[in-house]
Each structure stands twice: as structure tokens, then as C-alpha cells.
Amino acid sequence: xxxxxxxxxxxxxxxxxxxxxxxxxxxxxxxxxxxxxxxxxxxxxxxxxxxxxxxxxxxxxxxxxxxxxxxxxxxxxxxxxxxxxxxxxxxxxxxxxxxxxxxxxxxxxxxxxxxxxxxxxxxxxxxxxxxxxxxxxxxxxxxxxxx
Numbered sequence: 001x002x003x004x005x006x007x008x009x010x011x012x013x014x015x016x017x018x019x020x021x022x023x024x025x026x027x028x029x030x031x032x033x034x035x036x037x038x039x040x041x042x043x044x045x046x047x048x049x050x051x052x053x054x055x056x057x058x059x060x061x062x063x064x065x066x067x068x069x070x071x072x073x074x075x076x077x078x079x080x081x082x083x084x085x086x087x088x089x090x091x092x093x094x095x096x097x098x099x100x101x102x103x104x105x106x107x108x109x110x111x112x113x114x115x116x117x118x119x120x121x122x123x124x125x126x127x128x129x130x131x132x133x134x135x136x137x138x139x140x141x142x143x144x145x146x147x
Contacts, residue, residue, distance in 0.1 A: 003023060003034070003100055003102050004023075004034050004037055004038070006100060007021050007023050007034075007038070007043075007047045007049075007100055008038070008041060008043060008047070010047075010097070010098055010100075011043045011046040011047045012043075018097055019094075019095060019096055019097040019119050020045075020046055020047060020048050020095075020096055020097065021046060021047045021048070021096060021097050021098045021099075021100065022047075022048050022049075022050060022055075022095075022096040022098070022099045022100070022117070023047065023048070023049040023050070023099075023100045023101075023102065024050055024051075024052050024055060024099060024100070024101045024102070024110070024114070025049065025050070025051055025052065025101075025102040025103065026051075026052050026101075026102070026103040027051070027102070027103060028051040028054065030102055031049045031050055031051045031054075031102075032049075034049035034102075035048075035049040052110060053075050053078060053079075056075075056078040056079050056081070056082050056113070057078055059082050059085075059091055060078060060081055060082060060085070060091075062091075063085065063090060063091045063092075064090075065081055065082075065085050065090060065091065066081065067081075068081065076109065079109045079110070079112075079113055080109065082113055082116075083109065083112050083113055083116065086113075086116040086117070087116070093116045093117060094116075094117070094118065094119040095117050095119070096117055096118055096119060097118075097119055098118065099114045099117060099118050101114070
């Protein structure tokens with residue numbers, strides 16, 4: 001629950017009307033629990049808790065992108081779809097002030113997507129990973145933005 005406290009701190013520290021903070025969880029029950037806790041504390045308008053693949057699907061649906069067909073590669077294809085759509089500016093990058101991740105091990109494509117979705121959109125500078133290739137990336141906390 002340390003992640004929830006960190007998100008709460010960031011939410012209270014950021015300017016009203018600013019971009020929300022996203023908590024990505026690889027465990028769906030954890031995302032539901034964090035979401036309920038944030039709502040009870042009146043922070044659901046400033047912090048969003050999402051299961052990683054559910055969040056990818058929501059981005060694709062919200063911005064009119066194709067959902068990959070059911071199959072063994074469906075989840076990787078969803079993540080790659082978000083990455084490609086952000087690169088083509090079909091999904092806006094930089095939607096979140098900060099992105100916090102819960103869980104010990106994440107696929108490398110998660111780092112590529114997180115980089116594109118955090119403000120300012122670092123992907124424009126070419127500093128984001130480009131694909132889902134490679135070993136899983138360790139979980140990281142987004143830095144506390146300077147004011």
C-alpha cells in the first residue's frame with residue numbers, strides 16, 4: 001500500500017486541473033483495491049488505478065484503435081497497438097503527470113508504453129524503448145515531479 005500513499009502524496013501536491021496520476025498494476029485485484037481506496041479518499045479524479053492490460057485495452061477503445069483477436073499473443077499485441085498508436089499520434093502521449101507501477105517484474109514493452117504516456121511525452125525525444133523485445137524490466141516508481 002506504499003504505492004497508494006505515494007500516489008496520494010503526488011495527487012495532493014499537483015496543481016488542480018493538471019494531468020492525472022496513473023497507477024499500473026499487473027494484478028487486477030490490487031488495481032481494484034487501490035481504486036476503491038483512492039475513491040474513498042476523494043482522489044479518484046486525480047489518480048487512476050488500472051490493471052495493465054485492461055488499461056491498454058481502454059486506450060485502444062477510447063481512441064478508436066483495433067483490438068487484437070483472441071489468441072496467445074493478444075496481450076502483447078494490445079500493448080504494441082498502444083505503442084504504435086502513440087507513435088503515430090492516434091493516441092495522445094503524455095496523458096499522465098506520473099505513472100507508478102506495482103509488481104516486481106514487468107514485460108519490457110511496459111516500459112515502452114509507460115515512457116510514452118508520462119508527461120512531458122519523452123517519446124518525442126526518442127528516449128523510449130521501441131518494442132516488446134528483451135527480458136522483463138524491473139518495476140520502477142516515477143520520479144516526483146519538481147514544481
